[in-house]
Amino acid sequence: MNCENALELMNRELDGALTEAESAALRAHLDACPDCRETWRQLHELDALLRESELEPPAALHEGVMREIRQEQKRKPHRAWVPAAAIAAAAALVLLAGRAGLIALPGFEQTDVISVNIGSAVEQIFAQTGAKTPDEAAAQQAAELAAETGLDVLLVWNSGVPLELETAAYETAQSGARLYCVTGQMAQTILDEYGAAAYSPDDVFSDLPEKEAAYVLVLP
Amino acid sequence: MQDDNLIRRAAAQDAAAFEQLMLLHQKPVYNICYRMAGNAEDALDLSQEVFLKLWRTLTQYQFDAAFSTWLYRLTQNVCIDFLRKQKRQQHVSLTFSDDEDEGKELSVPDPEPLPEERVIFNEKQEAIRTAMNALPVDFREILELRVVRQLPYEQIAQIMDLPVGTVKSRLARARLQLKKRLDAGNFFETGASKCTE
Incomplete structure (x- = not known):
């Protein structure tokens, strides 16, 4: 050698x-x-x-970052991340109403229809987050869709069509809202970037990126 | 495993989970920034930028590589962007080592110590710090990742986007350059060996 x-x-x-x-x-x-x-x-x-020679990070690092994050969260009142438990309650209300025959939900084969004000429950949720509520009928539609399909539904309003969805296929609802079926990861991205409310059939919101599919309902 | 749960919660904008995640990873991130920037003030600013970017982009992490690989790559990119901007603004030379030729220029100037840095360093530690700052940026980074963080060659290759063979050779050259610079300052008790030339 x-x-x-x-x-x-x-x-x-x-x-x-x-x-x-x-x-x-x-x-x-x-x-x-x-x-x-x-x-x-x-x-x-x-x-x-x-x-x-490894150094200990100064306390200012952690403190500065967390201060900025908390201020950032306060600056984004338009973004309604609705608490999971409250959403579960709203979705359960839809299910309960469907089973009791109070409203017609696709899949529940009910005929005697009266309206239930799901929107008012959602309004309370929005009041808690300090966010401006979307149209009541749209909120109801989103909650019903989540209950019916078992998928998470994002409701996007006042934002136009998110850039990520501009070339994606969609269905048009009677109200003129566009309905997109996307991956959970895409739904998470849209939720992070745009003013959106999220409706879930269960209370496991934090797993959105792991879901295979989710709906995005974009109001005109 | 513990990290995965924290990452998912932090990606869903859970600030408390993000805080825990940050506390687990802030030391390596800060030290990589310190090595690459060469001083405590910039290291603090850069580390803050890294964690704020992490907060805003964590949903992009797909769990397909080790989280530390993803985070250190983000850290490296933030630091390199900073050094490039610094070069433009201050006309400072920023070079990387050339695999065909040893790096010839300094990456960033050795900065004047800030008041908070004017701690009485151990003489050898101060000499190491000065010599490290005089190395090309990729030499400083690779020494931090391998010698201090003790990451495997393969992970360093992923972070720096290099073949594993290049990681090994660059690491060897980085060690020798550091030794050579310290030799010049009579760092070692005995002289430099001819074998290292």
């Missing part, structure tokens, strides 16, 4: 990446070569000193 080979092995030895045979060969060379022995000592010392 020459000194150049030994130098390469020294580097890998510092990284714990030598085989036993390579390690033994390096030892043999170091025993015979005082120059390489000195190089090895120096490289070893440098690695140790570098590791010891």
Whole structure:
């Protein structure tokens, strides 16, 4: 082994990446070569000193970031992330009403129709978040859709068609709202970027990116 | 596993979960920023930028690579953007080492210590800091990722977008350049070895 080979092995030895045979060969060379022995000592010392030079982050880092995040959340009242439990309650109300025969929901085969004001329940939720409520009929439509399909439904209003959906296929509801079926990941992106309310058939909102599909209802 | 749960909650804009995630990862991020920027003030600003970007883009993390790989890559990109802007604004030379040729210029100037940095450093630590700041930025980064963070070659390759073979050779050259710079300042008790030339 020459000194150049030994130098390469020294580097890998510092990284714990030598085989036993390579390690033994390096030892043999170091025993015979005082120059390489000195190089090895120096490289070893440098690695140790570098590791010891690690710094503790200042408290200002964590404090500054969290302050900014909390201020950012306050600055976004238009974005209605409706609490999951409250949404579950709203969706349950739709289901309850459907089973009791009070309103017609697709799939429940009810005929004697009266209206139930799901919108007022949703309004209360929005009042808690400080966000401006969407159209009541649209809120009801979104809640019904979530209950019927078992999918999360995002309601987007006052934002136009999100850029991410401009070329996507959609159905048009009677109200003129556009209905898109998207991946959970896309739904999460839209929720993050646009003023949106989310309606869920269950209370597991944080898993939205993991859902295979979700609906986005865009008001005209 | 614990991270995965925190990441999902933080991606859903749960600030408390994000705070926990940040506390777990702020030390490596800060140290990478410190190595790349070369001073505490910029390291603080850059680390803050990294975590604010993380908060806003966490939904893009797909769990297909280790979270630390994704986070350190984000950190590296924020730092490189900063160094490029600094170069434009201050006409400072920013170079990376060239695999065909050793890096010849400094990446960023060795800054004057800030008041809060004027701590009595151990003499050797101060010499190391000065010598590190004189290395090309990718040498400083690779030494931080391998020697301090002790990441495997493969993960460093993913973070720096390099073949594993290049990671190994660049790391070896970074160690030697650091040693050479310290040799010049009589850092070691004995002289430099001819084997390292």
